[in-house]
Amino acid sequence: MSSISVSRGRPAAHRRTPGAWAVLAALAVLAVVMLLPFVIITFNAFKTPAEYSGHGPLSVPKGFYLQGIKDFWERVDFGAKLVNSLFISVSVAVLAVILSVLNSYAIGIGRIKGRVWILVLFLLANTMPQEVLVYPLYFLAKKVGLYDTRLSVIIIFTAIQTAFGTYLMSSVLSTFPREILEAARMDGAGRFRILWRVVVPISRPTLGVLFVFFFIWTWNEFFLPMVFLISNENQTVPVALGVLQGQKMMDATMTSASALLGIIPAVVFFLIFQRTLTRGITVGAVK
């Protein structure tokens, strides 16, 4: 999507119409609105609690108070939480991409019977709120002895993300140029060879996008990890952030500090793979 708009935008850049200026202004305002929460969190992360109580959340910090961040890091053993989150998110992203490719190869290119119904089913499963899933999953996990293990969360989210991935990849692959497949078949390539040597390399940008999305989505998951990872040593970053939410009290400065720590990894990951994202979903480009 974005790559299309960028390439179309370029020639117009030399002579901007009033409409383009209006769009630019609107985008600038939107960017400020989006960034404002980050600014406020950053402000409060570096304030002392007394400063926060005395001057409110919107004041600019007077000094550079790092104790909140340091205390939080030690209190929840944040390094270990990072490792857990990274481990779970990477595993889910890799497994879900592999499964999505296999599924959508069968559905999108293999055109198996009943593919529409399978996709509808996946889509339905995707719209299900996690609160509905929680009890069945809990009893299943308990039965097979996976309750309170990271493996349980990896399996659950691999399934959830694969449902979406299959849906998306199937529609992408269903428009995959038939001529290329024909050519490969003429050359004597089998089904697996076509998948690994032809389909996967060509759809790599899309798979990259899926991988980044799966990683970030899994990273930010709160509810199911909270239910399934009850031991502190298994917890992920968002669950660890929840420790600060008291019954009636909230420590605003430490919560800000922890929120800052919590979003940094996802932002860093996003920046690293930003190019993959903007390349977009362009498998159908061969004409």
Add this chain to the structure above:
Amino acid sequence: MLKATKALAALAAGALALSACGGGGGGSSSKELKLWHYETQDSAMGVAWNQAIKEFEAAHPGVKVKFEEKGFEQIQKTAPMVMNSKDAPDILEYNKGNATAGLLSKQGLLTDMTAEVTKRGWDKLLPPSVAETAKYDAKGVMGGDKWYGVPNYAEYLQVYYNKALFDKYGVKVPTTLDEFTKAMDTFVSKGVTPLSNAGAEYPAQQYLYQLALSKADKPWVDRYERYTGKVDFHDQAWTYAANTFADWVKKGYIAKNSSGTKAEDAGTAFMAGKFPMFFSGSWWYGRFAKEIKNFQWDTFLWPDTKLTLGSSGNLWVIPKGSKNKDLAYDFINITMKKEIQNLLADNGGVPVAGDPAGVKDPKNKKLIENYQTLAKNDALGFYPDWPAPGYYDVLVAGTQKLINGTASPNAVLDGFAKPYNENLANTGH
């Protein structure tokens, strides 16, 4: 990219195999007490219980306390599932009330502690109105005959006031309701809103309920909280509360624009010196003591009332599947000891079995003495949101209407009655 993907896949597969191995071998030895609570480390309870853990380990050589700090929400949402599994802790802090500890006791997930409580004499340390939230009946309603938890601290509401603002406007600390309203009139005439309020959360309903309590008695509270008789939402107490609350908004005692304010904002506004008074719980006490630097402050109890909001704090409960029940009882016993209780008081908490004589700071001493007066007079009236699940939101919506003036007091009381009676019908009382 392909290479990187392969490496990642290998990494993931390897790690998966690792975690699968680790999953099976997590059996805990009997020489470990698994303890969960959700009080922050520097709060009164956090400090006192940390000390209790040390004393427990000293008294039980070879036993290690495996403490894990939890978030309130995590325990709230996952407790039934956790306690129904083999990964449950041996002892944990849990929220008191019918919808929480009561519900779990009804489901058979908590240990009935009655025998230990009487054997160890904890029942003698706890005044009746504090013990009420630790005991549940077969339907899971508080005030029953069986102990399913032991509270270690208490909480109650009082008026926090800003001495600097009182001096500035020549207002004396009120001892009667009349003086209280006169004091508020003085502030209003000087353009100062006297009461800090938060309409979007618990403070507004606590003002309202306190007004009702000032015209009520203990049987009234029992009828409302424990379903011992018919509740009339148009009786003298409720009518007075709703009318007075609306009146106070009209007179400017409570700000008209406070309907969307959160409790945190109401507290920080008081700490910033924007309001002379804030009626709220002892849970603010420690934070006010630590963070208010710009003015002197003190507290007084709501004037002219026999009852005020308050109850026991959260409970120590022992899950049914706890493998170390005896050790858990020993731990509770240590937290009930005078030294731990006084440590709790020294850090600004309200101990259930503290001794004011052993507390150094005069303000902390007053906090405990006020509590002991309330407990002795059986004056704790609990909280308005306890009787029915989801009732908190009903009360928030009702008080917001009173603040905004979008519904008459009478209509708001009707709005309270409906879900209350529906809950009664559903639970078969």
